[in-house]
Amino acid sequence: MRKLSSIRVTWSWCVLSCVGAAAHTVSLAQDRVYRCGDLYTSADKSADPGCHVVGMDRITVVQVQPSEVPKAVSPAVPRAAPASKGATARVSGRAQTEKDSEARQILQTEWRKTLQRLQDLQSEYNRGEPERLGSERSNPQKYLDRVAALQSSIARTEADLTGLRRELARMGAVVQP
Numbered sequence: 001m002r003k004l005s006s007i008r009v010t011w012s013w014c015v016l017s018c019v020g021a022a023a024h025t026v027s028l029a030q031d032r033v034y035r036c037g038d039l040y041t042s043a044d045k046s047a048d049p050g051c052h053v054v055g056m057d058r059i060t061v062v063q064v065q066p067s068e069v070p071k072a073v074s075p076a077v078p079r080a081a082p083a084s085k086g087a088t089a090r091v092s093g094r095a096q097t098e099k100d101s102e103a104r105q106i107l108q109t110e111w112r113k114t115l116q117r118l119q120d121l122q123s124e125y126n127r128g129e130p131e132r133l134g135s136e137r138s139n140p141q142k143y144l145d146r147v148a149a150l151q152s153s154i155a156r157t158e159a160d161l162t163g164l165r166r167e168l169a170r171m172g173a174v175v176q177p
Helices: 002-030 093-128 134-138 140-171
Strands: 033-036 039-041 051-054
């Protein structure tokens, strides 16, 4: 008799578990997941033309430990096609010298353009007191916004020059500081 009651209890637990799992699956199926570009959300985005419903069978959730998250994700770089058996993987010395010379010329041209841009920005910035434009006389906040934008453009251009100087030095070219 005792054995029969334990079987009934086990059977009822099994049925209860199956019903619970089925109810959970049904509740998951009622939720819709929308994909808006690279964003996945369960918020209703049916009115947004850039979003569409994604089937639940297409979504995979991967649990990642915080220590496994990469610091910066670099974009995928396409690999070169494998060389055929007759082709060599190395470039001749002369061809490499021409490529290096062309790269150096491109960097020097970019250096000159960036340096000219920096000089133009600095002359417009006028040591922190750029000339006010007509619309900025009645709206001082516009003037302050333009001054801040000029400051950030100068800082960005100086950073660009630093990077170009580093690349040119790596190639053996001498540039003025």
